[in-house]
Every structure is written in structure tokens, then in C-alpha cells.
Amino acid sequence: MSFVIAQNLVKEYPAKNAAGKVRVVDDVSLTIERGETLGLVGESGSGKSTVARMLLRLVEPTAGSVHVDGVDVLAAGRAGMHALRRRMQVVFQDPYSALNPRMRVRQILLEPCAIHGAPEGMRPEERVRQLLHEVGLDASALDRYPHEFSGGQRQRINIARALMLRPEFLVLDEPVSALDVSVAAQVVNLLRELQRSYGLTYLFISHSMPLVRYLCDRVAVMQRGKLVEIGEALEVCDHPREAYTQQLIAATPELPV
Numbered sequence: 001m002s003f004v005i006a007q008n009l010v011k012e013y014p015a016k017n018a019a020g021k022v023r024v025v026d027d028v029s030l031t032i033e034r035g036e037t038l039g040l041v042g043e044s045g046s047g048k049s050t051v052a053r054m055l056l057r058l059v060e061p062t063a064g065s066v067h068v069d070g071v072d073v074l075a076a077g078r079a080g081m082h083a084l085r086r087r088m089q090v091v092f093q094d095p096y097s098a099l100n101p102r103m104r105v106r107q108i109l110l111e112p113c114a115i116h117g118a119p120e121g122m123r124p125e126e127r128v129r130q131l132l133h134e135v136g137l138d139a140s141a142l143d144r145y146p147h148e149f150s151g152g153q154r155q156r157i158n159i160a161r162a163l164m165l166r167p168e169f170l171v172l173d174e175p176v177s178a179l180d181v182s183v184a185a186q187v188v189n190l191l192r193e194l195q196r197s198y199g200l201t202y203l204f205i206s207h208s209m210p211l212v213r214y215l216c217d218r219v220a221v222m223q224r225g226k227l228v229e230i231g232e233a234l235e236v237c238d239h240p241r242e243a244y245t246q247q248l249i250a251a252t253p254e255l256p257v
């Protein structure tokens, strides 16, 4: 059974200037295998983040179902959701606003343990040091504040924090879009290494088809709330079936990764 199964997801919001509703996600079904990276692409406003947030139940779907490792996410009660939250984490685009500017890195990384409790057998302080090393920062980072780091380093801190509770599923919501190309490439390669060493499952949201081609096993293409194409990343990027996918490919330059 697939690790993540989303079926017929719908999200509607009240229309702003009129009666009625706007359907921002329209009947989206997808699966993600354990250890796989599924890319989710589409132009701005096509509903990518909303789909991702529904998988994590940060946004409540209007209709549809989500199962993660066989657990019915939308039917989970408080305790069930608490357990699931440890297993699913998200890394956002803007590495600065995601970090509390008044906290030192040590506190930022320990915070998930403070909220959820440390997983069995974990020594949080040791885990913090090990993770910092794994994301390519040295221990002197611990006593510094987010503003003392570059964008790429901040995103490394975000990634370390997301990994603190040993999650299995990460939503990466345009994690490198705010970074310079060469820094972005380093962070993407870090994400690949971490996936290999932890067996992580990724949903990777991006505007960049070359990046998706490089990083993802499969890719799902969204247009105005609907999923219009899904398949092997190489196949979709090199032989897109949909005109819309072809436009997306034409719109993004090559990446020197």
C-alpha cells in the first residue's frame, strides 16, 4: 500500500466579492510511495500548497480522504493527530520568516521536542549536534540567532528542525525558491542525501521543471485546482502529454545542478 494516499481532495473557500464558493482544489487524487519523492508543479495559485496542507491536515478538506501509512488522517482524533504530526513535517520557502528571530539555534532545534516530547531513546542535545553536522553546520551555530546566517544556512537550520523528531514524510514547499542558484543546488543535494540516509518520503513543491526532473521520481502537474498530468519525472519532463506541462517546461531555465 502506498505511504500517502489522497483521494478526491476538494477545497472550497467562500468567494470574496460574491455569494458562492471558489473551488481552489478540485478532485485531486495522488499517491506517494515510501521513500519516494513526488514533485508537485503548477503555476502560482494552482493549488499546490493547499493540496500539501490538506495532506498534513493543516487545512481541512471540503471533501475527500487522506491516508498516511494506513492511518485515516481526517478521522484522527487529538491523540491520533498528535502522533501523526511527529511523522509529517514541512519546510517552507522563506527560511527567515520560518525561524523565530528571538531564539538561538539550540532552542529552535529543541523546540519540537519541547512541544511533542522527545522520541523514545533520543537524547535531544546530542540529536541537535548530530543534525547540525548532517546539514553541514558546525556546533558554533548553536548559540547564534537566525539573522546571523545566510539564506542557505537558515534553510539548513529549518531542515534540521524538521528532522528533529525523526519524521518519515516531509513536505518541501518551494524550499529553495528564495535561494541563489548555486546555494539552491547545495540545499537540493543535501535533501537528497538526507532522504537516502533516513529513507524519507518527500512531496516537493516547485515552479522549476528542471529541478523536479533532477530531484523527483514522479511528478504531478496542477492547473487551476486540477491535477492534469502525473507520471515518471523523466517521462513528464522529457515527453509531456499536456500543453500546459509543455508551457511550464518552456518557462523555466536549465539548472546548473
Ligand SMILES: Nc1ncnc2c1ncn2[C@@H]1O[C@H](COP(=O)(O)OP(=O)(O)OP(=O)(O)O)[C@@H](O)[C@H]1O
Pocket (backbone or CB within 6 Å): 013, 024, 042, 043, 044, 045, 046, 047, 048, 049, 050, 051
Ligand atoms: N485561506 C484562503 N482563503 C481563500 N482563498 C485561499 C486561501 N488559501 C489559498 N487560497 C486561494 O487558493 C488558490 C490556491 O492557492 P495555493 O497557495 O494552494 O496555490 P499554489 O499553487 O501553492 O501557489 P504558489 O505557487 O503561489 O504558492 C489561490 O487562488 C489562493 O488565493
